[in-house]
Amino acid sequence: DIQMTQSPSSLSASVRDRVTITCRASQSISTFLNWYQQQPGKAPKLLIYDASSLQSGVPSRFSGSGSGTDFTLTIASLQPEDFATYYCQQTFSVPVTFGQGTKLDIK
Amino acid sequence: QVQLVESGGGVVQPGRSLRLSCAASGFTLARHGMHWVRQAPGKGLEWVAVISYDESNKHYADSVKGRFTVSRDISKNTLYLQMNSLRAEDTAVYSCAKDSSTGWFYFDSWGQGTLVTVSS
Numbered sequence: 001d002i003q004m005t006q007s008p009s010s011l012s013a014s015v016r017d018r019v020t021i022t023c024r025a026s027q028s029i030s031t032f033l034n035w036y037q038q039q040p041g042k043a044p045k046l047l048i049y050d051a052s053s054l055q056s057g058v059p060s061r062f063s064g065s066g067s068g069t070d071f072t073l074t075i076a077s078l079q080p081e082d083f084a085t086y087y088c089q090q091t092f093s094v095p096v097t098f099g100q101g102t103k104l105d106i107k
Numbered sequence: 108q109v110q111l112v113e114s115g116g117g118v119v120q121p122g123r124s125l126r127l128s129c130a131a132s133g134f135t136l137a138r139h140g141m142h143w144v145r146q147a148p149g150k151g152l153e154w155v156a157v158i159s160y161d162e163s164n165k166h167y168a169d170s171v172k173g174r175f176t177v178s179r180d181i182s183k184n185t186l187y188l189q190m191n192s193l194r195a196e197d198t199a200v201y202s203c204a205k206d207s208s209t210g211w212f213y214f215d216s217w218g219q220g221t222l223v224t225v226s227s
Contacts, residue, residue, distance in 0.1 A: 001169070034213040036152075043202060043220065044152065049213035087152055091211045094166040096142070096154040 002026050002090050006099035012107040017078045021102045023071045023088035032092035035064055035073045038101075039084045047086075048073060078104075109133040109216040111203050116221030119193055129186040129203030129218055136160070136179050140206035141186045142214060143177060145199035145223075155201070156188065160209035171197075193225045 003026035013019050023033065031051035036044040046055045048064035051071060061076040075082055083106050088099040115127040129141070143155040156167045156177040165177055176189040186203050200222050204214035 032212075036214075038152075043217035044214075045217075046213060046215050049207070049215075055215070089152075089154075089214075091213060094157065094211060095168050096157065096211055098152045098154065101151040 001095055002029060002093060002097055004088055004090055004097050004099040006086075006088055006102050008102060009100065010103045010105070012105055013078055014107045015078050015080060019075045019078055019104065021073045021086055021088075021104075023066075023073070023099050025069045025071075025090055025092075028068045029090045029092035031067050032090055033064075033066065033071045034089045034091065035062075036087045036089065037082075037084045038087065044087065080106075109205060111205065111216060111218035113201065113203055113218045113221040116201065116223045118224045118226060120227050121194060121225055123193055124189070124191045125193060125223060127188040127190065127201055127221060127223070129188075131184045131186065131203075131205070134205065135181075136184055136186060137181050138209065140208060140210045140212075141177075141179065142204045142206060142211070143175075143186075143188050143201060144204055144214075144217075145197075145201045146220070147196075147199040150199075153199070157206070157211050158186070164210060190223070193223075195225050197223060198225050199223060 033051045035048040038044045052064045086102045110132045112130045158177045174192045200220040202220035205216040207215045
């Protein structure tokens with residue numbers, strides 16, 4: 001199975017900060033890497049698919065990059081609604097696996 | 108508009124069975140892979156199973172293999188998860204998710220989930 005490791009596990013930041021979350025795969029997954037945002041008590045929401053493609057309706061302050069084993073999610077200027085937990089996910093092979101999550105909270 | 112509504116959760120004793128349903132609308136299961144994902148209380152997301160658009164491929168997490176079975180009824184546009192030999196560690200909110208593709212690529216819609224509690 002492919003292991004996904006996110007860092008950091010938690011992060012404190014302020015509104016208008018630039019934030020980067022990283023995700024590392026235990027083997028190459030090409031660009032089969034997706035990012036989701038989950039608010040407390042809510043279903044996950046797709047942000048980025050195929051490593052760098054922005055899902056329709058997602059603000060352009062979100063961006064993704066990477067290929068192979070190393071990936072990043074960047075939020076260019078944090079907004080109050082961005083404080084949530086973020087997960088990366090690989091779909092290169094089954095079983096599909098998620099990172100452990102990065103909880104982003106207000107400093 | 109895509110909508111996914113799970114049902115069938117509840118409290119069940121260890122070793123017993125439960126069947127979850129996911130009623131889909133706004134698209135047809137016959138054209139998309141579908142997944143089950145669970146989230147234990149206070150924990151992260153754990154993928155459980157996938158069924159491809161034509162049912163030719165079904166895959167499971169090691170933690171549920173041999174105990175859980177994913178299926179669907181196209182006439183009802185409904186996805187199912189049959190869970191047997193339940194354990195305490197299966198306690199979680201179970202959600203269904205629609206894949207953008209016929210197999211597994213990215214999950215573009217999710218249901219709100221149904222809570223399964225395994226306890227004596």
